[in-house]
Amino acid sequence: MTEALPAILLIEDDPALRRSLAQWLFLNELSVVEAPDGSEALRILRSRSVDLVISDVRMPGMSGLDLLPILKKNWPDLPVIMLSGHGDVPMAVAAIQAGAFNFLTKPYVPEQLIGTVQNALEQAGLRKRLLSLEQANTTRAKLERMLLGTDQATTRLKAAIEQLAGYPVDVLIKGETGAGKEVVARLLHDCSPRRLEPYVAINCAALPLDIVESELFGHETGAFTGASGTRIGKFEFANGGTIFLDEIESMPLGIQAKLLRVLQERKITRLGSNKEIPIDVRVLSATKEDLRDRVSQGHFREDLYYRLVAAEIGIPPLRDRGHDAVLLFEHFTQSMTQRLDRGFRPLAPEEMRFILGYTWPGNVRQLKLLAERRALGLDWQPEAGERAVASVDGASLSELVDQFELKVIEQALNAADGKVSLAAERLQVPHRTFNEKLKRLSTKQKD
Secondary structure, X not given: OOOOOOEEEEEOOOHHHHHHHHHHHHHOOOEEEEEOOHHHHHHHHHHOOOOXXXXXXXXXXXXXXXXXXXXXXXXXXXXEEEEEOOOOHHHHHHXXXXXXXXXXXXXXXXXXXXXXXHHHHHHHHHHHHHHHHHHHHHHHHHHHHHOOOOOHHHHHHHHXXXXXXXXXXXXXXXXXXXOOHHHHHHHHHHOOOOOOOOEEEEEHHHOOOOOHHHHHHOEOOOXXXXXXXXXXXXXXXXXXXXXXXXXXXXXXXXXXXXXXXXXXXXXXXXXXXXXXXXXXXEEEEEEOOOHXXXXXXXXXXXXXXXXXXXXXXXXXXXXXXXXXXXXXXXXXXXXXXXXXXXXXXOOOHHHHHHHHHOOOOOHHHHHHHHHHHHHOOOOOOOOHHHHHHOOOOOOOHHHHHHHHHHHHHHHHHHHOOXXXXXXXXXXXXXXXXXXXXXHHHHHHHHO
């Protein structure tokens, strides 16, 4: 594949001189875009990228010295070479102080001009490579810090995040309960060019059905009873940044249609308004279920599924991450002992064997809870009955996970004296999700 020639934006109001200079640059294997004045140059820069600018100083309207600070403010890494037939020392000093790479006088010496251009391009290229390397190192350091583990499955996950973080594509994150879907979403944002813009996380299962549209897209005054003022929705608030839709499978079908339109057009309409508001958001979504199954069951729109899955990341369950379970357990135990100002007690061989042999149906979230219980000096290994569940022959993995979840829910209800809201709060799950799980799992158990 042929490498693209460096692109030079040449700004010169004299047509004959501009053509002559453009031809000389082209003969030296440089691509040239011509502009007769500063206004046209700015229009070109807003529509395409260039590697270097050569600008005359004295031009009608906007002079080169007037244009220079605009260029350095909006394109700070773009090298600018100034040319003038009226050059003097004060003008040259002013240009250099304003950020010009160099100041040359006309008539220019062809070899000197080309040498200056080549030098500027080399320095700009070096700065780009150094910046890219620094960003890559920062991203890898963040991944190593936030996503602990050395197993091959974990390494592949880190590579997928690093690869997708820089691209402006929507991503569907798949993983079991407690596997770390929100951690992955946050890393995709924090390692992206949008990292300084808003990150807005929404649990679709926790959105009240009667105000879900208002929460997502906002509303105008009087749009419904109680709408006493204008409200900016989550999508509008996330403009320029990232929005994370967790448990996307729980979104009501009626709202799915409106979400699809927002994803297609990148515009939202507040409830009670006809005005379309353009938005620039990257949409990350997460699910613990197979959305294709939800589509076949009629619970999820097929067109929305294909819109969400521009790219896909699958999070491996903890049981498939080798010795990472031990590493994570020790990390969470040490973190808790440091908070409690207590000494760390290394894992005994039998404890390591248990950690490596357990199926971890609650994944990292469950492991963290048990590691913290151990740091507190409490019983932390699941009861013998629960361990037996994990080794039942003939039961599928999903059946074993369902059994474990039902047992945890029942224990939480007993500890909360049957108060559903309190049990849901202690398990850190939305009230609606808790009820849906209890109903579904109880029905399965009876069957």
